[in-house]
Amino acid sequence: MNRMSRWLLVLTAAAVVTACGGGDDEEALPSAAALCGSIGLTPKVLNGANCGQxxxxxxxxxxxxxxxxxxxxxxxxxxxxxxxxxxxxxxxxxxxxxxxxxxxxxxxxxxxxxxxxxxxxxxxxxxxxxxxxxxxxxxxxxxxxxxMGVLVSEASAPGQSVFVSGWGAPGFELAVGYARLTKVNDTSVGYVYEGKLSNTCNGDSGGPAYRAIGGRQGVVGITSSGTVADCGAGDESLYTNVQSPSVIxxxxxxxxxxxxx
Structure with a gap:
């Protein structure tokens, strides 16, 4: 299996680089206000997932x-x-x-x-x-x-929904997405992106996968790798499991x- 790191090579250090849009059949993508609101921001554009401020x-x-x-x-x-x-x-x-x-x-x-x-x-x-x-x-x-804090009080598990955020492709602006975990082990949490909900992409490496407990957002994963170059359907997206004893x-x-x- 080819694993590709989710970073982006640029020509100058001044380049500014969002998460890919769009994976699950049973869950609707939250509104732009809910997505950006998960990190205390407001949508940059109407009905978009890019976040201002x-x-x-x-x-x-x-x-x-x-x-x-x-x-x-x-x-x-x-x-x-x-x-x-x-x-x-x-x-x-x-x-x-x-x-x-x-x-x-x-x-x-x-x-x-x-x-x-x-x-x-x-x-x-x-x-x-x-x-x-x-x-x-x-x-x-x-x-x-x-x-943002680190979530340690409740273990990650398949079926949980998470927000994902970063500065990567395709928009190269701060963006927030939403996904559902299907894979959780001591090394990684992640899912296979099926073209719905959201996915991370190049430039999002290092950004958080996070969810709320008691009204507080906490990091559960660090954007790590994927298997599809354009981050499209069929991509297995993996995030470092921050609750792994070695990592925490x-x-x-x-x-x-x-x-x-």
Whole structure:
């Protein structure tokens, strides 16, 4: 099985990169207001799933720059004021700089250069999955954006619905989607996208799959990989299971101040 990381190669670090639209026969896609409202935002366009006011979002745009000058776009979740949870594959060997997008109310954006980052020490590319695909980026100061906690009190299970969010293809704007989990194991949570509900795509790597408990949204997965190049029907989308003991212990060690509930 060919597994493709969900990051995006770009030409410059200034490039701004949403989730693919559209998988399930039994559940309707929530309204744009409900989708964007899951992270405290409002729809950018009528009946759309792109969300305005990224300065109010915990889902962060990351530009990752290599020593050779190439750059990739990934997404991440602000789990503490200066710490962004993302995917390990977004920070390969040779990474020289990581920039987190800080948005102004006028739509302008500047890159805040990370002071450090940590990749899960047991991260590896397996034959059919990216194992321990988790990392934490540390910023030199806190962002004004709200944070999102990590859900640990209720185990993920097939049949649960999740929101997914990121800065990836096809719209390259902050977007929120909705999906239902069909696969849950110690390594990953995920589903096969059948052309309905939503799917993540290139540039969404590192962004969250999340759901609400007691009125609070909590991360349950980190966007990791898929099997179809254009993220279309038949794509097996996998998210790192943050409740895996190996992954949650890593996150707690890197961000003990994050909210775990």
């Amino acid at each position: 990224p300065e109010l979002s915990p889902v962060i745009l990351l530009n990752v720059i290599s020593g050779s000058g190439g750059a990739t776009v990934c997404s991440g979740t602000l789990i503490a004021p200066n710490k962004v949870l993302t995917a390990a594959h977004c920070l390969p060997a040779g990474t020289s700089r990581v920039l987190a997008g800080l948005w102004g109310t006028d739509g302008t954006v500047v890159g805040i250069r990370a002071s450090s980052w940590a990749v899960h020490p047991q991260y590896q590319r397996g034959a059919s999955v990216l194992v321990n695909d988790a990392a934490v980026v540390v910023l030199p100061r806190g962002l004004p954006n709200p944070t 212990n890593f996150i707690r060690a890197q961000a003990p101040e994050a909210a775990y509930f």
